[in-house]
Amino acid sequence: MSAVALIPPPLSLYVHIPWCVRKCPYCDFNSHGQKGALPVDAYVDALVADLEQDLPLVWGRTVHSVFFGGGTPSLFPPEAIGRILDAAAARLRFAPAAEITLETNPGTAEHGRFEGYRAAGVNRLSFGIQSFDDGCLARLGRIHDSAEAEAAVRLAQAAGFDDINLDLMYALPGQDLTMAGRDLERAFALEPAHISHYQLTLEPNTLFFARPPAGIPEDDAAWAMQEHCQALLAAHGYVQYETSAYARAGRQCAHNLNYWRYGDYLGIGAGAHGKISQGSDGSILRRWKHRHPSTYLRDAASPARIGGDEAIAPEARPFEYVLNALRLVEGFDLGDFERRTGLSRAAIAAPLAAALARGYVERDGGRIRPTELGRRFSNDAMTLFL
Template identity: 75%
Template sequence: MNGHPSAPNAAPPAPSSGVEPHTEPRPASAPLHPPPLSLYVHLPWCVRKCPYCDFNSHEGRGALPFDAYVDALLADLDHDLPLVWGRTVQSVFFGGGTPSLFPPCHIDRFLQGASSRLRFAPGCEVTLETNPGTAEHGRFELYQQAGVNRLSFGIQSFDDDCLRRLGRIHDSREADAAVKLAQDAGFDNFNLDLMYALPQQTLAMAERDLERAFALQPTHVSHYQLTLEPNTLFAAKPPAGIPDDDASWDMQEHCQALLAANGYAQYEVSAYARAGRQCAHNLNYWRYGDYLGIGAGAHGKLTLGHDESILRRWKVKHPGAYLASAGKVEAIGGDDRIEPSRRPFEFMLNALRLVEGFELDLFALRTGVAVAEIAPQLQQAVANGWLAIEGGHARPTEAGRRFTNDLVSLFL
């Protein structure tokens, strides 16, 4: 996950004519407090692009420029540092692409460089996404020595036929072996990514995937439905046998119950964890926290204290263009100032994914918009049975979680 960027403004405001133009009333303000800060690092290469993937990932051809890319990441970080002077990084996430294509020495060099530029919190969560098809003996020990303390395995399924239909480069045996290698190296905090409603998948097959996952004792499971995203091969040529909406909902309900029965509490739409093992990095996204985004196509969201504004910034997507421009203004793909009128929707788009919901006071702190400004929408959500509010805390109901899009749209 890498934020929800908005389109940059098309043009600067016109010069003033001396007459105040008619504008919509500005939302009543509240003090805007900088929230916790995370660091997202995008490593864009993979062995092969999966047909369902809409992330900024590129098939590696020939030798990859690991050294040059780490240099570019550090130059990118240097360029953005003035936006976050004096703030502490609470979590780091290496996403992709396939970050585990990068040898541990390059992950180590980046983390050494980043921690010399930014203050890392004690016990800072550092997650590396890894593909079982790129796991090698000995690498996990070295990733751990570099400072990685959490892994996220892109398993997707333990059914070899499903994996082939998804275009994955690993099989179920390699998935088991990769996780066990990590455990042998001392990793005790790791996530398994699993998908359901796959082509030709039955409810029994989805259940078996979870049973195989439970046997590996992950601390966290991401369990999400296959969707046909625009600009993917699957969107252009949908595979045969994708379960219909009713079958997909049956899988979701059955698997949620199975996860709960095995000690994995749902805390977000598609995230389940053992007690105390929620992903700190993703929780910061969902609580409308700040994150610095570096790397090709990376997105960031930052609260700027000097003028109490919120900035979304993203970097150019193509690795070649990024390598050529990192550290310069040309590497910025766009900047977007989030006006107060847009912040309630952005906040709810994230916070209403959480089972726990949010404190109403947190809304005001993170958006700089007074809670009174959204009182009509909150009342409508309660009247619709989508939201429960008690003691200053708002929580989506079961119906609200099922109709999240409708609930969030109230705040547009």
């Protein structure tokens, strides 16, 4: 494959906090149910040690966004989140007004905590609501009910947060089209800046995959829910910019946009993944940390914390890039493909021609956008680039 100069893209920081109150039966993330008191101070120390050892990968680069994911990061008190952010800001250059997101579970919301998170530097919250129907929440194994969800969002708004995302799922066990629409209407009443709306999938290594729950809607019913809900979101001013992401004007999630545009990210914490590009030699490195919290805590100050390093071969980059970029309604620019992969656009000429011929994408000069057909059959479109 012919090469061009690889230019390191924007950099983000991902911080993984692996504990939750109880593991949900559909969750395939690296999360562990809380058993006793959490080792908050020891884990913060481990994160700082982990970050310090990864610094040579990103010397001199600016961090444009930070994302605390999990698990349930809001199990950690504001003081701990503040310590992590202070340590990161002392070692990395943060962009002015960098987006800093904290995932939170309505079941862990406490009065006064949101003020503390704002004081610590968090400026965006992402609530794992999933549904406002108490029956659906119970079938999903969630620890909160709809009243607690609404109250948690109101508490955050009262604390001064206006950049709030609500996670909602559809095609839930026992859910029909009317119920899916009602979930969105409850969300609209809270006026969030952003809504993530995605279909429940049965992922391997989850309880739901091993024992699927009764009442999951068939594919046609799930598609009808998706179309109905997309129309509702549009009517209420939420513009779709990614497969499952909808935002008010100017409120797209900067951190997730960086992922989808094949940006770089440093990952610290148990099971955290990172991707770092090096303009000096044109290499792209993936690095991940050991998944289990106890192993990570033991090894965080040594090279043993690394679960693996993988250099992304040039022949693997086209699929990796397109796998992310075709999730975006805006698609991608061919010049951006070259800068972020270090490859000539000729590397995707043949699969791109096939995608155009099948109507999965459209081309406007140097920009490639997925069509409505391509968004519906996104897996088929992306597979062409393997």
